[in-house]
Amino acid sequence: MARIPVAQRRRDFIEAAVEVISAHGIDGATTRRIAEQAKANVAMLHYCYDSKEDLFADVYEYVAGKYREVIEGSDSHTTLPEAAQAILRGVMECYLDSPSFTAATFELVSWARRQHGDRGIAVYDHAFETLRKALTEAAADDPVTPEVIDEIAYVLATLADGFAVNWLTFNDVAVARGQMEVNCSVLDAWLSSRLATAAAKPARRKRAAKA
Template sequence: MARIPVAQRRRELIDAAVEVIATHGIDGATTRRVADQADANVAMVHYCYDSKEDLFADVFEFVSRKYREVIEVVEVSDSPTTLPKAAEKILRSVMECYLGSRNFTAATFELINWARRQHGDRGVAVYDQALDALRKALHEASATDPVPAELIDEVAYVMASLADGFGVNWLTYGDASVARAQMDINCSVLEAWIAGRLSAVTAEPARRKRAVKA
């Protein structure tokens, strides 16, 4: 029988850990349960990782990377685009990612809280990295029609809030048909909010000119 590379084993253990964390929480994610979920033995877990915390660190990085990939794929595939269009597509893609796996969604929220409790600043790493990628995508989308940096920050915050609210609702009720309808609602809310803010930003220079003349 061919020997399975350690890198592949680690990926299998990461996938298994996501499922176990989603079902049993961080405290209930024992190495035995992770090994059973991966169809491996406990010795294999210890061979691949020095400790359970090292495994969780890799799971945390997997979650962070998945968010960045969702954002970056939209960024690459839709360039050139506009700020409203890019924002809507990224928000929808993140919600699709949540909808694609309820367990991934549950594990994400569990891991963020775990990292915040255990490592302080590291607990916001998944947010920081995702928001940095998001701001970059939004900035590039608005390159042909630049907007203030603070508006980019506001759009990123609103998108994160809508996505998080969607994720919590999806975890709570688990109704895919309702979730899909809520995705449309969230995208409509984002579109209307961005349109209003862009109008306000465009109108501000004109108001300042009138004030100077007066």
């Protein structure tokens, strides 16, 4: 039988850890359960990782990478509202595609915030950094202030996280699909109002200067 490369084994253990954390929480995510989920033995897990902390560090990177893939996968050569809509929909689709990823993400962030405050914040920091960059690129032809970009990023995260909590609670695909459309409508209405306000402020300052 062909030997499985260590890199692939690590990937297997990361994905297995996500499933186990989702089902049993951090405290229940033992190396034995993770190894069983990966269809491997504990000795192989310890061969790939010196400790469970090392494995969890890779799980954090995996989670951050999933957000990065969704955000960077959106078309930056479009309008800011269109880019924001695409990112929101992409993140919600990611949650809908994998309840295990969704549950494990919330569990990991909460646990890390309690145990290692900086690591818990880091997952969000990485996602927000990528999100700000994507939104700024989309706004290149119609520049908005960094403060407005931050507000848009916050609203996107709030809508996506609220969707995730409802999805995990009720686990109803039909309801979740409807909530996705509601969220996109809310974002569209808020963006239209916020960008109109942002565009009007320079004009008012300009008229005041002439006076």
